[in-house]
Amino acid sequence: MTDWITEWLQQNKAEIDKLADTIFTHPETAGEETQSAAALEDFLQKNGFSVSKNTAGLPTAFTAEKGKGEPRIAFLAEYDALPNLGQNPVAHCDPVPGNGHGCGHNLLGAGIAAAACALAYALEQENLPGQVVVYGCPEEEICRGKIVMANAHCFDRDDAAISWHPADKNQVSEEVFQAMTSRVFRFYGKSAHAAASPEMGRSALDAAELTNVAVNYLREHVPTDVRMHYVYTHAGDKPNIVPNYAELWYYIRAASRKTMLDADRRVILAAEGAAHATETRMETEELTRSPETLLNRTLMEAMHSQLEICGAPRFTQQDKDFAAAIQKELGLPGPALEETLRPLGGSPRYVPGSTDVSAVSWRTPTVTLNTVCQARGIPGHHWSVTACSGAELGRTGMSRAAQIMACFGRELCLQPELLRKARDEFEQARCQE
Secondary structure (H helix, E strand, C coil), X not given: CCCHHHHHHHHCHHHHHHHHHHHHHCCCCCCCCHHHHHHHHHXXXXXXXXXXXXXXXCCCCEEEEEEEXXXXXXXXXXXXXXXXXXXXXXXXXXXXXXXXXXXXXXXXXXXXXXXXXXXXXXXXXXXXXXXXXXXXXXXHHHCCHHHHHHHCCCXXXXXXXXXXXXXXXXXXXXXXXXXXXXEEEEEECECCECCCCHHHCECHHHHHHHHHHHXXXXXXXXXXXXXXXXXXXXXXXXXXXXXXXXXXXXXXXXCCHHHHHHHHHHHHHHHHHHXXXXXXXXXXXXXXXXXXXCCCHHHHHHHHHHHHHHCCCCCCHHHHHHXXXXXXXXXXXXXXXXXXXXXXXXXXXEXXXXXXXXXXXXXXXXXXXXEECCCCCCCCCCHHHHHHHCCHHXXXXXXXXXXXXXXXXXXXXXXXXXXXXXXXHHHHHHHCC
């Protein structure tokens, strides 16, 4: 039998690489991904997908569909960049002013689109039933887009959802990302001359600072998996004016929603107490809330089989030299690139970060793939990731990810019993919550 997936990916490699490069050279942060979304939409439309925009009311979200019948296989595309991480795709720090793909979402979005198109092509050639859907998911870096989409029931009809992320390892992810609330606190006080009449003022900045002091004391009295981090987004205008407005932005995380919600409650109490202590007024707004990741062992094992069949990305000596140069720049030990496959460990691995993919995992069985697109050991959200994401080694890892995901999607269409087993596991896990 002709390998339709490999054939399609090889024939369209130049266009796929061009798509990744287009998103790389037009890096747009969360909620601003106009050009990136348009590039993906255009690519999918040219390959026969029907595209609808503004999914769930998000201006840079979209839904693209192709095929008929069951099953309905969803692919999750991301394409937002990070602020102040602009970098040329070279093996040393060579910053470019502005945004940059320091998380590799240019590869992520293009790789997802390529996998979906390759799968749709294979289903057509083999006359197999199945719908392929690509969700264009903005705002992942602020952990929001997929949460809004999930709350709008975007994923409820899907039989399975496939995600991937560029990494420095080849694996089917067993990572459970933390539950998280993103929350803003706003404090309102009274202005006054800070030297001539300080007694007339009520400092919103004092309230913000007292909140953070209280939270920092709270750290001793929460479970060890809790993370509470904040920034000041407004802290006054001039030193000689008592600030009448101050604003904090908090991320509150924990390994489970239950623990996270309790930590969130206690942070709110700290802010309320600070407002009382300073005779100011406090308002809080929940920007987004994500659950922890719900793993699906059935899908993980099935995808791992395809990872073993397809194998690790095959890097050139130029790719290896590029990665080694970055490691030398950062003082990291070799080897430069991981070229093996990591086995499934059989148990969840809890990690300190958060992702809005977790919201999808509670709506439909979901699985995530990682392939090597970066030098081994480099830090996330860093210029070195941006460099790798614009280099040939990143595109090599992306191509292999697209092949694995498309082959996995085809297996789901050929083996409905896999989807039934995954759904049963999914429902049982949800009932245990």
